[in-house]
Amino acid sequence: MASTRAVPEVPLRSGNARPMPAIGMGTAKFPLVPRTTVKAVLEAVEVGYRHFDTATVYATERPLGEALAEAVRRRLVACWEEVFVTSKLWCTQCHPHLVLPSLRESLHGPVRLYLIHWPISLKPGPAVFPVRRDDAVPLDLDGVWRAMEECHRLGLAKAIGVSNFTTRHLDKLMAAATVPPAVNQVEMNPAWQQRKLREYCAEKGIHVAAYSPLGGQNWLGAGNAVLDSEVLAEIAMARGKTIAQVALRWIYEQGVTPIVKSFSKQRLKENLEVFDWGLTDDDLRKIGRIPQKKIVKAAGVVFTTEGEFMSADLADMEIVEE
Ligand SMILES: NC(=O)c1ccc[n+]([C@@H]2O[C@H](COP(=O)([O-])OP(=O)(O)OC[C@H]3O[C@@H](n4cnc5c(N)ncnc54)[C@H](OP(=O)(O)O)[C@@H]3O)[C@@H](O)[C@H]2O)c1
Numbered sequence: 001m002a003s004t005r006a007v008p009e010v011p012l013r014s015g016n017a018r019p020m021p022a023i024g025m026g027t028a029k030f031p032l033v034p035r036t037t038v039k040a041v042l043e044a045v046e047v048g049y050r051h052f053d054t055a056t057v058y059a060t061e062r063p064l065g066e067a068l069a070e071a072v073r074r075r076l077v078a079c080w081e082e083v084f085v086t087s088k089l090w091c092t093q094c095h096p097h098l099v100l101p102s103l104r105e106s107l108h109g110p111v112r113l114y115l116i117h118w119p120i121s122l123k124p125g126p127a128v129f130p131v132r133r134d135d136a137v138p139l140d141l142d143g144v145w146r147a148m149e150e151c152h153r154l155g156l157a158k159a160i161g162v163s164n165f166t167t168r169h170l171d172k173l174m175a176a177a178t179v180p181p182a183v184n185q186v187e188m189n190p191a192w193q194q195r196k197l198r199e200y201c202a203e204k205g206i207h208v209a210a211y212s213p214l215g216g217q218n219w220l221g222a223g224n225a226v227l228d229s230e231v232l233a234e235i236a237m238a239r240g241k242t243i244a245q246v247a248l249r250w251i252y253e254q255g256v257t258p259i260v261k262s263f264s265k266q267r268l269k270e271n272l273e274v275f276d277w278g279l280t281d282d283d284l285r286k287i288g289r290i291p292q293k294k295i296v297k298a299a300g301v302v303f304t305t306e307g308e309f310m311s312a313d314l315a316d317m318e319i320v321e322e
Contacts, residue, residue: 006276007021007023007048007272007275008022008275009021010207010255010257012113012159012182012183013180013182013205013207014158014160014161014179014180017112017113017158018084018158020051020084020207020209020257021051021257022257023049023051023248023252023257023258023260023271023274024051024052024084024260025044025052025053025260025261025262026053026211026261027041027052027053027060027063028055028058028261029060029217029261029263032060034062036263037063037067037263038066038067039067040262040263040264041063041064041067042071042074042076043268044268045068045071045076045077045083046076047268050077050082050083051085051257052064053086053209053259055090055117056087056088056090056093056102056127057088057127061087062108064085064108065109068083068085069109071083084112085109085111085113086111086112086113086114086115086183086259087106087111087114087115088115088116089103089115089116089117089144089148091117091118091122091127091131092122092123092124092126092127092135094116094120094121094122094139095121096140096143096144096146096147097147099148099151100154103151103156104156107156110158111156111157111158112157112159113157113158113159113160113182114148114151114152114156114157114161115161115185116144116145116163117164118164119139119141119164119165119169120139121137121139121140121144122135122136123135123137141172141173141176145177148160149177149178149179159182159183160179160182161181161182161184162181163184163186163211164185164187165184167196167200170184170201170206174204180204180205180206181206182207183206183207183208183209184197184201184206184207184208184209185208185209185210185211186208186209186210186211187211187212187216187294187295188208188212189210189212189247189251190232190247190250190290191226191290191293192225192292192293193292194208198254198255208255208256209256209257209259210251211259212296213226213247213248214226214227215227215228215247217261225290225291225293226243227243227244227247229290231289232246235283235286235287239277239279239283244260244270244271245270245271245273245274248260248274249277249278250279250284253278253279253284
């Protein structure tokens with residue numbers, strides 16, 4: 001069996017959820033090549049990953065399921081339950097009556113954590129990009145969360161949570177929730193530090209997971225604020241680490257779980273080697289001064305800017321919550 005001893009775990013507060021391994025492998029890659037995903041996930045299991053992030057909209061639930069089934073067959077893991085899988089409800093499924101059937105469709109093995117992908121509801125149907133304004137409908141957040149709670153009660157998702165929620169969205173959700181969200185998965189890295197949101201989540205007992213921890217996949221070709229950072233390069237040089245390792249270590253030291261995507265076995269390994277060393281106070285001060293830049297823009301990148309969105313104020317999602 002591959003060793004996972006080097007990866008610490010963090011407790012989640014929702015119900016009887018198993019602790020979450022402190023780093024997860026992201027699987028979002030467009031265009032999707034299922035065979036490549038299966039291979040990368042198997043390699044990740046081999047080098048020690050036990051935490052995987054997928055979503056209906058990435059279309060990687062099935063290849064991830066295939067890879068994990070193969071990992072069990074090859075005895076890389078004893079059983080599926082050893083692995084922590086997060087999946088997400090897409091906006092077209094963000095309707096009370098669609099939550100449970102959507103999770104059942106996602107189940108190519110046990111889902112540990114099920115998240116609302118965005119606080120946005122679109123007309124039911126296949127995911128279309130760019131998302132059309134006419135497809136936006138009012139979000140019944142209370143109703144959707146009650147359905148998420150039902151998934152949890154039935155044991156189909158051991159923990160439930162959200163993604164891309166600001167403090168305002170969380171305030172609204174917390175007021176209605178019986179089972180509070182265990183996790184909020186948001187963009188976070190040294191160039192987008194999310195201080196206010198993290199403070200809020202710490203106070204409410206919501207664990208934060210960081211997507212695009214290395215600055216993302218440069219979808220817009222605009223460079224990478226993390227991997228191109230001179231501040232991080234200088235720290236990496238002084239510590240004998242890579243820039244990616246410094247970024248991931250910084251996230252871990254903030255009490256946040258990075259969800260990092262690499263389909264290269266060598267970089268998968270490199271990204272795991274962040275748990276047995278530390279940053280200095282001086283490093284932390286320097287990282288604290290890195291100019292802030294949000295990469296994943298709701299308006300214009302994920303969702304259209306054309307006209308008004310009926311279900312959500314997209315500007316609300318771009319708030320710089322410093
Ligand atoms: N909830 C949401 O709305 C949301 C949004 C975005 C992403 N996510 C999740 O978060 C995951 C990660 O986010 P992301 O893919 O946007 O960004 P990321 O993990 O910050 O960046 C991935 C990019 O960095 C490269 N990379 C990985 N390790 C490296 C290393 N050690 N050195 C240099 N380059 C390295 C990867 O290339 P190689 O593969 O070639 O190594 C890839 O191009 C996604 O896969 C997805 O699961 C969630």
